Amino acid sequence: xxxxxxxxxxxxxxxxxxxxxxxxxLWLLVCCAMIFAMAVIGAITRLTESGLSIMExxxxxxxxxxxxxGEWERxxxxxxxxxxxxxxxxxxxxxxxxxxxxxxxxxxxxxxLIGLVFAVPFLWFWLRxxxxxxxxxxxxxxxxxxxxxxxxxxxxxxxxxxxxxDVSQYRLTAHLLLALVIxxxxxxxxxxxxxxxxxxxxxxxxxxxxxxxYVLLCLLFLxxxxxxxxxxxxxxxxxxxxxxMDGDLFPEGYxxxxxxxxxLFENITAxxxxxxxxxxxxxxxxxxxxxxSRRLALSRRQHQAMALLAGVVVLxxxxxxxxxxxxxPIWLGALHQAGAIALLTAxxxxxxxxxxxxx
Numbered sequence: 417x418x419x420x421x422x423x424x425x426x427x428x429x430x431x432x433x434x435x436x437x438x439x440x441x442l443w444l445l446v447c448c449a450m451i452f453a454m455a456v457i458g459a460i461t462r463l464t465e466s467g468l469s470i471m472e473x474x475x476x477x478x479x480x481x482x483x484x485x486g487e488w489e490r491x492x493x494x495x496x497x498x499x500x501x502x503x504x505x506x507x508x509x510x511x512x513x514x515x516x517x518x519x520x521x522x523x524x525x526x527x528x529l530i531g532l533v534f535a536v537p538f539l540w541f542w543l544r545x546x547x548x549x550x551x552x553x554x555x556x557x558x559x560x561x562x563x564x565x566x567x568x569x570x571x572x573x574x575x576x577x578x579x580x581x582d583v584s585q586y587r588l589t590a591h592l593l594l595a596l597v598i599x600x601x602x603x604x605x606x607x608x609x610x611x612x613x614x615x616x617x618x619x620x621x622x623x624x625x626x627x628x629x630y631v632l633l634c635l636l637f638l639x640x641x642x643x644x645x646x647x648x649x650x651x652x653x654x655x656x657x658x659x660x661m662d663g664d665l666f667p668e669g670y671x672x673x674x675x676x677x678x679x680l681f682e683n684i685t686a687x688x689x690x691x692x693x694x695x696x697x698x699x700x701x702x703x704x705x706x707x708x709s710r711r712l713a714l715s716r717r718q719h720q721a722m723a724l725l726a727g728v729v730v731l732x733x734x735x736x737x738x739x740x741x742x743x744x745p746i747w748l749g750a751l752h753q754a755g756a757i758a759l760l761t762a763x764x765x766x767x768x769x770x771x772x773x774x775x
Contacts (some may be wrong), residue, residue, distance in 0.1 A: 425535040437548060437609045443537050443604035450530045450759050451599040454523070459753040461523045462647055463746045467583060468500050468514035470524070473570045477701055479528060481521055481771070500581045528571070532688070552604060561598050568594055585648025586681070592644040593637070599757065600764055607768045622712050625705070626770050632701055632764055639694040640756055646691045651684040652744045658737050661689060695736055702763075714770075721766040728762040731755060 472493040473477065482488045492513050495501055501508065538555055541547045546554070570589035634666050646652050661667040669685040679686040706726035709719070732755040739745075739752045 418481075427501060434539065437551075438613060440541055440547065440551070441606045441609035441613070444602055444609070446597060447530065448603045448606060450526070450533060451595065451602065452754070454526050455595055455599070455756050455757055456750050457519075457523050457526055459647075459750045460591075460746060461519045462588075462705065463744065463749045464516060464519050464747050465500070465504070465582075467523075467573060468493055468498060468521035468576045469513065469711055470521045470573075471495060471498070471577065473573075475528070475566070477525065481518075491517070498577050499579065500576060503581050522667045524569075526606070527566060531566075534562060535559060540737040551605070551609075554601075558598065558601055558605075561594065565591070565598060566756070579679075581647065582650075585645050588648040589641055589644030591648075593641055596637070596640060596757070596760060600760060601766055603761060604768070607765060611771075625709055625712060626767065628701075628705055629767050629770065632705065633767070634699070635694070635698050636760060636763060639691065639698050640689065640760070642691040642694050643756065644754075645681060645687045649684045649687055651688040651691075652740060652749075654684060655688055656740055656743050657738055658692075661685070661692075694719050695733065699733045702726055718766075718769045721762075721769040723765045725759075725762040728755070728759045732759045 430578045471491065482491060488510060492510055495513060503733060505512075542552060542555075568587070568591050570710065572583050572591045575587050576582050577582035578635070605629050655667065656660040659665065667685045667689055670683070670689060671679055672685070673679045673683050680690065681687070706722045707721040714722070732752070735748070735755045739748045
């Protein structure tokens with residue numbers, strides 16, 4: 417698996433020249449940008465409580481929005497049957513329903529566009545022999561992940577149609593994490609091709625630094641997963657102070673559920689505390705690694721990548737604190753999610769820069 421997913425970028429070149437892979441790298445970066453935008457749109461969809469407004473999964477016919485008053489009435493009637501309407505939005509007008517409908521519609525339509533932007537150029541590059549042999553199976557794997565994400569998205573939405581007023585926090589977190597895995601893998605391939613094309617040399621890199629960055633990557637994904645639980649449980653709407661929670665560093669209600677492990681996933685107090693703790697740990701670890709890296713014999717590009725990573729993590733912490741203190745305004749919540757993806761991008765770029773082969 418390591419050879420398949422994390423081979424050095426130059427190992428992907430095969431019989432294709434470095435120059436021939438530049439269009440492929442640019443295409444993958446466009447896909448990354450679209451996935452990035454998709455995650456932000458998804459955050460807005462969640463924050464506006466729009467995710468359950470479309471009760472049908474129609475991958476083909478659902479591309480078109482309602483085109484008649486009768487069709488609007490039909491889909492609004494479906495929405496009025498679910499607990500979210502009956503317990504939270506009772507009496508909502510059709511005009512108000514259209515507001516939440518359009519966010520969910522844009523979210524789904526953008527997902528379909530990503531599929532087209534990925535699949536069509538992929539087939540064109542592949543059939544014309546423009547893909548390096550080592551790259552083709554990776555792109556098929558990425559395409560399969562995209563299809564799985566569509567299925568997982570509907571599985572998530574379906575959890576909110578009965579017995580609850582929102583989607584399952586477990587399914588929401590899984591949907592978020594798979595989106596981030598797809599983004600990370602796509603960016604990894606694209607950035608790897610870019611660096612392989614330049615065929616740069618660099619001084620020997622401290623192997624411990626790369627190891628610690630991989631550990632940091634795992635910690636970041638744990639933090640992102642905890643953020644998914646915070647979003648799924650609306651846990652950001654309580655304890656809107658920092659660094660204390662209701663006057664305490666460790667909140668009193670952390671262990672209120674039994675068995676104990678349920679607190680990690682279903683107790684909003686514990687979920688918010690965990691996200692805070694993981695985020696601070698990630699930030700401190702990142703800044704500490706940057707300070708340490710300044711003493712190492714790295715190339716200029718590698719030092720710049722580490723400095724960028726430290727800068728982005730500080731910005732993301734500031735966004736997170738502001739989002740909490742202001743009780744999660746929609747624009748700031750979406751910006752915080754964008755910051756999380758920017759941090760993931762910076763970390764992956766630092767790892768790629770540290771993997772440049774020496775001569």
